[in-house]
Amino acid sequence: MNFCRDCAYDESMPLSSFVPAFASRCADDQARCYAFVGEELLLDDSRGLPRAQVLIEQLGSPELDYLIGHRAGEPCRLLFWPQTTQAPSGWVNHNLRAIYGHMDEADFWIATRAKQMATWDREHRFCGVCGTKTEVAAHEPARVCPACGYRHYPRVSPAIMVLIRDGDRLLLARSPHFKPGMYSALAGFVEAGESCEDTIHREVMEEVGLRVKNLQWFDSQSWPFPHSLMLAFTADYDGGEIVCQPDEIEDAQWFTLDRLPDLPMRASIARRLIEATVARMQADAAIDQ
Ligand SMILES: NC(=O)c1ccc[n+]([C@@H]2O[C@H](COP(=O)([O-])OP(=O)(O)OC[C@H]3O[C@@H](n4cnc5c(N)ncnc54)[C@H](O)[C@@H]3O)[C@@H](O)[C@H]2O)c1
Numbered sequence: 001m002n003f004c005r006d007c008a009y010d011e012s013m014p015l016s017s018f019v020p021a022f023a024s025r026c027a028d029d030q031a032r033c034y035a036f037v038g039e040e041l042l043l044d045d046s047r048g049l050p051r052a053q054v055l056i057e058q059l060g061s062p063e064l065d066y067l068i069g070h071r072a073g074e075p076c077r078l079l080f081w082p083q084t085t086q087a088p089s090g091w092v093n094h095n096l097r098a099i100y101g102h103m104d105e106a107d108f109w110i111a112t113r114a115k116q117m118a119t120w121d122r123e124h125r126f127c128g129v130c131g132t133k134t135e136v137a138a139h140e141p142a143r144v145c146p147a148c149g150y151r152h153y154p155r156v157s158p159a160i161m162v163l164i165r166d167g168d169r170l171l172l173a174r175s176p177h178f179k180p181g182m183y184s185a186l187a188g189f190v191e192a193g194e195s196c197e198d199t200i201h202r203e204v205m206e207e208v209g210l211r212v213k214n215l216q217w218f219d220s221q222s223w224p225f226p227h228s229l230m231l232a233f234t235a236d237y238d239g240g241e242i243v244c245q246p247d248e249i250e251d252a253q254w255f256t257l258d259r260l261p262d263l264p265m266r267a268s269i270a271r272r273l274i275e276a277t278v279a280r281m282q283a284d285a286a287i288d289q
Pocket residue numbers: 157159161184186187188189190191203221223225226228230248264268269270271
């Protein structure tokens with residue numbers, strides 16, 4: 001069993017080998033175990049995956065025990081205990097954002113799926129239509145209402161992210177929730193009835209008072225805090241003066257490449273978007289010289 005032990009990425013089982021699946025019971029002790037106590041992921045001392053049976057002997061029956069997919073054919077199992085459960089000995093609780101880069105990267109992203117599945121299960125215990133207690137479907141991630149038949153699937157909230165360029169400068173902003181000194185690209189949830197492009201134009205105007213053009217797709221990323229799907233773009237400045245949205249945007253500035261502020265964590269698509277755009281702008285500047 002290739003359990004990650006030294007936090008190296010297990011190349012024999014790349015993230016691309018993960019296939020999502022669902023079964024309402026797993027109970028396979030040989031499965032790869034993604035175990036949460038409340039919001040925190042349990043790993044062993046070398047930040048490898050725990051053994052399900054040992055955890056269950058220590059913590060008792062889990063509140064959730066689902067098959068959530070297969071990594072290179074190996075079953076992946078979600079185990080969940082509520083926050084009130086005492087921390088088991090021999091394991092370490094990890095905040096998911098903080099553990100990125102310190103555990104096998106494929107296991108990190110599978111753990112983010114597990115976290116979202118746990119959120120879905122715990123937030124759909126009662127039917128949103130008629131209030132009846134729901135039941136888990138056997139072979140698809142749905143909590144089904146026995147009274148009205150409504151099927152509650154895991155919620156995914158699409159959110160745009162946009163990095164605005166203007167010649168040799170980038171617009172970066174900070175929310176009051178960011179750690180001091182850190183700036184990032186603008187982001188915002190897609191509202192009902194909007195296309196991604198509509199959201200970009202609206203969010204940029206709302207958050208910093210600017211207009212943009214030439215929107216270009218960059219990449220996407222699942223972001224389990226709690227269930228965002230990040231859709232990242234670049235855009236060109238098309239007019240307006242910076243006016244920060246009170247309460248949402250603490251500061252926004254144009255930054256030249258030689259004067260970039262602290263950037264978001266490595267796991268975030270915001271960091272990849274900024275670094276890829278900076279690299280492209282530096283390459284363009286080199287050609288122009
Ligand atoms: N992965 C990354 O690099 C990265 C970087 C920045 C933001 N994000 C994520 O993008 C998401 C959106 O960013 P934001 O906070 O700037 O959003 P935003 O600018 O739309 O403002 C957040 C507000 O949207 C409302 N809201 C909360 N959840 C919502 C939902 N599911 N649908 C619609 N509205 C909702 C709330 O009023 C909240 O105060 C957040 O989840 C954030 O964590 C990810």
